[in-house]
Amino acid sequence: MLDTDRRLSWFTKVMVVLVGVYLVIPTLIVIPLSFTDRASFAFPPRGWSLDYYRTFLTEPVWRDALLTSVKLGLAVMVLATVLGSAAAVALVRGKFPGKSLINGLLLAPMIVPVIVIAVATFGVFLRWQLVGSFTGFLLAHTVLALPFVIVTVSSALRTFDDRLELAAASLGAPPMTRLRRVTLPLVLPGVLSGAVFAFVTSFDEVVVALYLQSPDMRTLPVRMYTSVTSETDPTIAAASTLVLVVTTLLILLPQVIRRGDRA
Amino acid sequence: MTQATPSDPTAAQDRTITQGSGGAAPTSRGVALSLRNLVKEYPKTSKPAVQDVNLDIAPGEFMTFLGPSGSGKTTTLNMIAGFVAVTSGEILIADEDVARMPAHQRDIGMVFQHYALFPHMTAAQNVAFPLEQRKVSKDEIDRRVRAALASVHLEDYAARLPRQLSGGQQQRVAVARAIVYNPRVLLMDEPLGALDKHLREQLQSEITRLHRELGLTFVYVTHDQEEALALSDRIAVFNEGGIEQVGTPDELYENPRTVFVAEFLGDSNVWRGTVSPDGRVLKGSDFELVLGSGRSQVDPGRSGAVVVRPERIHILTDGQVAARDHNVLEATVTEVVYLGAARKVVLDFPWGGRGLVREAMRLASSADRGDRVRVAWAPQESVVVPDGPDMYEVESAEDA
Numbered sequence: 001m002l003d004t005d006r007r008l009s010w011f012t013k014v015m016v017v018l019v020g021v022y023l024v025i026p027t028l029i030v031i032p033l034s035f036t037d038r039a040s041f042a043f044p045p046r047g048w049s050l051d052y053y054r055t056f057l058t059e060p061v062w063r064d065a066l067l068t069s070v071k072l073g074l075a076v077m078v079l080a081t082v083l084g085s086a087a088a089v090a091l092v093r094g095k096f097p098g099k100s101l102i103n104g105l106l107l108a109p110m111i112v113p114v115i116v117i118a119v120a121t122f123g124v125f126l127r128w129q130l131v132g133s134f135t136g137f138l139l140a141h142t143v144l145a146l147p148f149v150i151v152t153v154s155s156a157l158r159t160f161d162d163r164l165e166l167a168a169a170s171l172g173a174p175p176m177t178r179l180r181r182v183t184l185p186l187v188l189p190g191v192l193s194g195a196v197f198a199f200v201t202s203f204d205e206v207v208v209a210l211y212l213q214s215p216d217m218r219t220l221p222v223r224m225y226t227s228v229t230s231e232t233d234p235t236i237a238a239a240s241t242l243v244l245v246v247t248t249l250l251i252l253l254p255q256v257i258r259r260g261d262r263a
Numbered sequence: 264m265t266q267a268t269p270s271d272p273t274a275a276q277d278r279t280i281t282q283g284s285g286g287a288a289p290t291s292r293g294v295a296l297s298l299r300n301l302v303k304e305y306p307k308t309s310k311p312a313v314q315d316v317n318l319d320i321a322p323g324e325f326m327t328f329l330g331p332s333g334s335g336k337t338t339t340l341n342m343i344a345g346f347v348a349v350t351s352g353e354i355l356i357a358d359e360d361v362a363r364m365p366a367h368q369r370d371i372g373m374v375f376q377h378y379a380l381f382p383h384m385t386a387a388q389n390v391a392f393p394l395e396q397r398k399v400s401k402d403e404i405d406r407r408v409r410a411a412l413a414s415v416h417l418e419d420y421a422a423r424l425p426r427q428l429s430g431g432q433q434q435r436v437a438v439a440r441a442i443v444y445n446p447r448v449l450l451m452d453e454p455l456g457a458l459d460k461h462l463r464e465q466l467q468s469e470i471t472r473l474h475r476e477l478g479l480t481f482v483y484v485t486h487d488q489e490e491a492l493a494l495s496d497r498i499a500v501f502n503e504g505g506i507e508q509v510g511t512p513d514e515l516y517e518n519p520r521t522v523f524v525a526e527f528l529g530d531s532n533v534w535r536g537t538v539s540p541d542g543r544v545l546k547g548s549d550f551e552l553v554l555g556s557g558r559s560q561v562d563p564g565r566s567g568a569v570v571v572r573p574e575r576i577h578i579l580t581d582g583q584v585a586a587r588d589h590n591v592l593e594a595t596v597t598e599v600v601y602l603g604a605a606r607k608v609v610l611d612f613p614w615g616g617r618g619l620v621r622e623a624m625r626l627a628s629s630a631d632r633g634d635r636v637r638v639a640w641a642p643q644e645s646v647v648v649p650d651g652p653d654m655y656e657v658e659s660a661e662d663a
Contacts (some may be wrong), residue, residue, distance in 0.1 A: 090308065166346050169366040169377035172396035181392075185383050 084149025132214025156190020293480030
């Protein structure tokens with residue numbers, strides 16, 4: 001920026017702070033609300049306690065929902081990362097007909113409105129008897145998470161210098177060794193990043209989960225939706241705070257690692 | 264894999280005499296490399312990238328592939344390395360055809376223009392990598408890595424990551440990595456192209472020293488003719504997918520065989536015309552030049568070009584008479600370029616051609632911009648080369 005632009009910087013700073021506050025405050029409201037001592041959403045809370053955290057972690061309805069979401073999230077993470085990484089390798093390095101069409105199809109879940117995906121999935125899964133099953137959830141969430149893995153792994157592959165593989169070959173390394181010692185270590189940060197995105201995508205997902213739910217399969221976001229619309233229970237504030245903190249940490253993790261690398 | 268030590272007498276016996284006057288290494292641990300009828304065609308392009316290249320490189324020789332971009336020199340090098348598939352032809356390393364062998368089995372060394380060091384490994388780990396592929400013991404690896412880094416003066420930088428090294432240091436680590444396992448042939452693809460001039464000259468002498476000490480066969484690709492002249496035992500000049508001429512640096516400079524070679528290597532004056540029936544004179548549009556005896560490769564009656572190097576022409580002072588057999592031409596000075604130890608005088612001839620005279624400052628004439636001058640040279644200082652549309656030749660090293 002030119003020196004003359006400095007005249008405006010205090011104004012820009014103020015605007016940035018105001019916009020940031022405006023965007024973040026509604027979410028952060030949930031944090032003080034979670035420490036209330038009675039069944040009320042009055043703000044500010046009239047008393048402070050950890051009661052509702054205890055409820056969240058011990059009451060079966062809430063605890064089961066949390067466990068379901070975590071189990072599902074981990075399974076989606078593994079499946080989406082494996083499939084998405086393989087797809088990324090093919091899309092970046094492969095030459096085959098219909099590549100751009102396949103690329104578009106794989107990335108479509110990021111663009112198509114999730115309600116459309118949810119309704120369509122529900123219709124098809126009814127016929128396949130997958131509604132309310134762990135497998136059904138796994139398949140649906142993996143489809144939603146795939147684009148994120150493909151994008152991050154493709155990006156990592158594209159910044160990978162192909163000449164490194166040529167160098168490794170000239171030094172006597174056969175293809176598997178090259179993959180194991182040169183390509184994979186350098187692409188791993190992208191793969192892990194994609195894995196984190198896949199987990200968070202599944203953990204946060206509510207629309208498809210609402211359609212596919214059953215008494216056996218009720219994820220945390222679905223439980224939270226039911227709670228807010230049918231009762232005044234600050235446990236949801238505790239749940240929200242925990243989800244907020246955990247997801248934020250997970251998303252920040254790759255960034256922190258990358259900055260540590262550069263030091 | 265066994266390798267000869269510097270004092271191994273069998274290594275000296277293996278050595279065959281290299282052509283020309285280049286300085287081959289005293290103990291040649293390198294092997295001979297031959298290219299036979301090498302062709303590379305890409306689909307959907309009419310002109311092959313490499314057409315029918317034949318070349319014999321002697322053990323321990325420093326051979327440079329020189330040419331402009333797109334001339335096929337890098338493609339040929341990549342075929343030797345195994346990075347590019349061969350369309351047809353043979354690549355013989357120590358009499359073994361490797362053209363269809365995968366790159367990782369060819370036992371060659373490669374240094375890239377942009378270093379290609381593994382960014383997630385330290386300098387020492389980079390250099391150790393090829394030894395690990397060859398199942399060398401850990402102690403032996405440590406010893407040889409240290410020796411290789413010492414030979415490029417980087418023994419204190421072993422624990423550094425590539426991003427903690429300067430460009431010149433990275434390139435030296437790349438060289439150490441490529442020589443630590445004593446490959447049969449060392450290939451270098453414009454390794455100094457990414458470095459500034461001063462660093463380039465420093466590393467050029469390092470490379471020359473390494474070649475002398477190791478005795479490996481070097482194949483070096485560059486478009487920088489000064490670099491080629493300085494480093495090579497012999498140079499293969501590439502043009503449009505083929506080799507126009509192979510020879511020692513002074514052979515190529517003093518006796519170019521085509522106009523392309525004459526103009527690519529150093530500056531030159533070129534006069535085009537037809538050789539007279541008696542073969543003694545070249546008739547141009549507005550001039551007639553006496554040809555030196557034995558200096559012409561063009562048959563009488565054919566079209567050709569007279570080539571003279573700028574330092575072999577002198578500007579006559581007013582009233583000075585040229586020697587009787589010298590060629591004399593009139594010209595106008597358009598530019599004088601001062602180079603410190605010498606100066607270049609750019610000339611325009613009356614028929615529109617351009618000329619160049621190079622004078623050492625202490626012997627310089629007083630010619631200035633705008634002056635009309637006469638230039639002269641001895642016919643023996645010129646060569647006559649073919650000039651026409653279909654000009655590149657296929658050369659093998661057996662030609663004297």
